[in-house]
Amino acid sequence: MNSKIFAIANQKGGSCKTTTAVNVVAALTKMGVKTLLVDIDPQSHATLHYGISKKETRGCSIRDIIVPPNITNNERLLSWDEVLITTDEVDIIPCEEALAGANKQLPSELGYDRFLEEALYDAREHYGAIVIDCPPEVGVLTVMAFIASDRIIIPVEISAFALEGLTRLQKSAETIVKRKMNPDLRLSGILCARVDERRITDREIIKKLRQKYKDLLFDTRIPENVSVKEAQDTGGSIFVYSPESKGARAYWNFAEELIKREDLPVKVKNRR
Numbered sequence: 001m002n003s004k005i006f007a008i009a010n011q012k013g014g015s016c017k018t019t020t021a022v023n024v025v026a027a028l029t030k031m032g033v034k035t036l037l038v039d040i041d042p043q044s045h046a047t048l049h050y051g052i053s054k055k056e057t058r059g060c061s062i063r064d065i066i067v068p069p070n071i072t073n074n075e076r077l078l079s080w081d082e083v084l085i086t087t088d089e090v091d092i093i094p095c096e097e098a099l100a101g102a103n104k105q106l107p108s109e110l111g112y113d114r115f116l117e118e119a120l121y122d123a124r125e126h127y128g129a130i131v132i133d134c135p136p137e138v139g140v141l142t143v144m145a146f147i148a149s150d151r152i153i154i155p156v157e158i159s160a161f162a163l164e165g166l167t168r169l170q171k172s173a174e175t176i177v178k179r180k181m182n183p184d185l186r187l188s189g190i191l192c193a194r195v196d197e198r199r200i201t202d203r204e205i206i207k208k209l210r211q212k213y214k215d216l217l218f219d220t221r222i223p224e225n226v227s228v229k230e231a232q233d234t235g236g237s238i239f240v241y242s243p244e245s246k247g248a249r250a251y252w253n254f255a256e257e258l259i260k261r262e263d264l265p266v267k268v269k270n271r272r
């Protein structure tokens, strides 16, 4: 199976990483690409978006599959399918706040930067796409995601500071490739989000991005759309909350573009 792992990354907070991860996973799943959402942001916004509670997770999360256990406390490393939660819409490996401590704890472990790659190794057999929602920094966890991934998707919230930090993010990815930590890692593309086509400034920023990144800019643009924002409190994706909204249409188109661009395996055709 031509499965691919995607890291949704941008060190800027509020750049629509979580919104993109949550909705593209729902769209891909509906389109028949078996997809897994992996939340590695200690803020756990993707987990919260799907309304997943501690009761459901029984306190198990991504932490239990990537942070070495305290053996003296009789803990053991869990496997991805032991922490997997299946909602009506998606398969998700949830996150919890306690993962924040991993930033400090992990670097003292030998070979830690491959722990996420190793944890997801078997999951690749089961999914056509695995989408990792990264935290807003290029720290320990994002580097682990880059090492585990085939492709990076960078969403940018189109605003005056949208381009800031993009070069640094790309440099980090290039270092990982050059140092052969993951020689096959590539940028899938840059996704313009929260776009207001009526704003001249938005059009100018997109023009600059197009000049610099050319085909790496996805053709689909996600418009500023209040339904997209509202959906985050409803426990489901935009396709459940407001399937006819502009935001739903845009994320649907984006998922289609991604399937084509990355040749993702579609098993059963479904409708929105």
Ligand SMILES: Nc1ncnc2c1ncn2[C@@H]1O[C@H](COP(=O)(O)OP(=O)(O)O)[C@@H](O)[C@H]1O
Pocket (backbone or CB within 6 Å): 012, 013, 014, 015, 016, 017, 018, 019, 020, 045, 136, 193, 194, 195, 222, 223, 224, 225, 226, 228, 229, 230, 232, 247
């Ligand atoms: N297309 C959109 N239209 C309106 N609001 C949006 C849109 N996309 C994201 N948002 C809002 O922007 C904020 C930041 O998005 P989020 O995905 O959480 O960013 P990140 O994960 O990069 O920090 C959230 O409040 C989200 O609801």
Ligand SMILES: [Mg+2]
Pocket (backbone or CB within 6 Å): 017, 018, 019, 041, 045, 134
């Ligand atoms: Mg987020």
